[in-house]
Amino acid sequence: QLQLQESGPGLVEPSETLSITCTVSGGSISIGTSYWVWIRQPPGMGLEWIGTSYYSGDPYYNPSLKSRVTISVDTSKSQFSLNLSTVTAADTAVYFCASLTASGTIDHWGQGTLVTVSS
Amino acid sequence: QSVLTQPPSVSAAPGQKVTISCSGSSSNIGSNYVCWYQQLPGTAPKLLIYENNKRPSGIPDRFSGSKSGTSATLGITGLQTGDEADYYCGSWDSSLSARLFGGGTKLTVL
Numbered sequence: 001q002l003q004l005q006e007s008g009p010g011l012v013e014p015s016e017t018l019s020i021t022c023t024v025s026g027g028s029i030s031i032g033t034s035y036w037v038w039i040r041q042p043p044g045m046g047l048e049w050i051g052t053s054y055y056s057g058d059p060y061y062n063p064s065l066k067s068r069v070t071i072s073v074d075t076s077k078s079q080f081s082l083n084l085s086t087v088t089a090a091d092t093a094v095y096f097c098a099s100l101t102a103s104g105t106i107d108h109w110g111q112g113t114l115v116t117v118s119s
Numbered sequence: 120q121s122v123l124t125q126p127p128s129v130s131a132a133p134g135q136k137v138t139i140s141c142s143g144s145s146s147n148i149g150s151n152y153v154c155w156y157q158q159l160p161g162t163a164p165k166l167l168i169y170e171n172n173k174r175p176s177g178i179p180d181r182f183s184g185s186k187s188g189t190s191a192t193l194g195i196t197g198l199q200t201g202d203e204a205d206y207y208c209g210s211w212d213s214s215l216s217a218r219l220f221g222g223g224t225k226l227t228v229l
């Protein structure tokens with residue numbers, strides 16, 4: 001059973017870069033049938049897709065966040081990472097990492113990590 | 120305002136049936152698969168329905184999904200208090216090149 005676990009800073013100052021890592025276990029991050037996704041959920045609000053990456057090839061991002069987002073995959077560590085630059089209070093959210101199938105199904109989710117943007 | 124539109128809340132009594140709608144357009148629901156997710160308070164979302172109407176192993180057949188045109192529906196029968204949660208639909212939008220979620224529907228089992 002695939003398991004995903006986020007690790008992040010908890011608190012980030014405004015204008016800084018938010019960095020979170022997701023560790024994948026119970027399966028290979030290089031498996032050709034899975035993509036790797038970041039999703040966030042502001043407190044009390046709904047889900048927002050941030051971006052998707054494959055173990056090889058270019059990631060693709062939510063157009064509304066594209067200028068600030070970078071997703072990368074490190075197959076040697078079985079991890080994928082999210083960097084979100086120039087954060088503001090509006091970026092305060094629980095950030096989830098997840099796996100995505102080719103049919104567009106988000107089938108496994110991490111437990112989520114709360115990141116607060118505040119000075 | 121989400122591109123995929125869900126009712127903010129629905130409610131029903133234990134043992135009853137409820138449906139949750141998800142309305143989209145030709146570029147998302149109309150031409151791509153729909154998934155449904157259940158989010159219990161304080162937890163990560165969980166996959167309930169994928170590819171419009173398929174249930175992952177371990178999901179009881181009380182949960183069902185359907186799609187017609189640019190709308191999708193989640194049905195839950197034999198409601199239990201443990202079904203109280205937020206439910207989200209999701210689909211890919213080919214025009215926006217973005218993965219979308221509905222705004223979420225809070226289910227209350229009275």
